[in-house]
Amino acid sequence: MAAAVDLRRRAPAKRVSADKWDELEPGDCVIVTRRDGSGVSGYAHACPGCGETSALNIEPRDGHPVWSVAGGDPAHPEGVTLSPSILHDPVKGGCGWHGYLRNGVFEPC
Numbered sequence: 001m002a003a004a005v006d007l008r009r010r011a012p013a014k015r016v017s018a019d020k021w022d023e024l025e026p027g028d029c030v031i032v033t034r035r036d037g038s039g040v041s042g043y044a045h046a047c048p049g050c051g052e053t054s055a056l057n058i059e060p061r062d063g064h065p066v067w068s069v070a071g072g073d074p075a076h077p078e079g080v081t082l083s084p085s086i087l088h089d090p091v092k093g094g095c096g097w098h099g100y101l102r103n104g105v106f107e108p109c
């Protein structure tokens with residue numbers, strides 16, 4: 001997904017279905033369910049800074065970082081608060097966007 005890089009972008013955590021995978025806008029979140037389908041294990045989100053897709057896990061999965069749900073219902077990212085902050089790590093090729101998901105909005109630090 002080609003989006004202009006903007007490290008100060010605020011973006012709503014909009015829930016979108018997986019069939020929109022090729023059309024994700026910065027901040028869009030696709031629900032990732034547990035392997036047994038019983039609930040939400042995290043999101044694939046389009047980076048608020050650049051639109052590149054990466055994982056926000058809220059349950060342990062394949063040894064990747066895990067965020068805590070500090071508020072809201074994980075099934076509705078539009079109202080979720082996660083802890084700690086989110087960094088699209090430039091060391092790993094990310095754009096460097098750093099911020100928080102608070103009350104369903106990705107906000108830069």
Ligand SMILES: [Zn+2]
Pocket residue numbers: 047048049050051052088094095096097
């Ligand atoms: Zn990024």
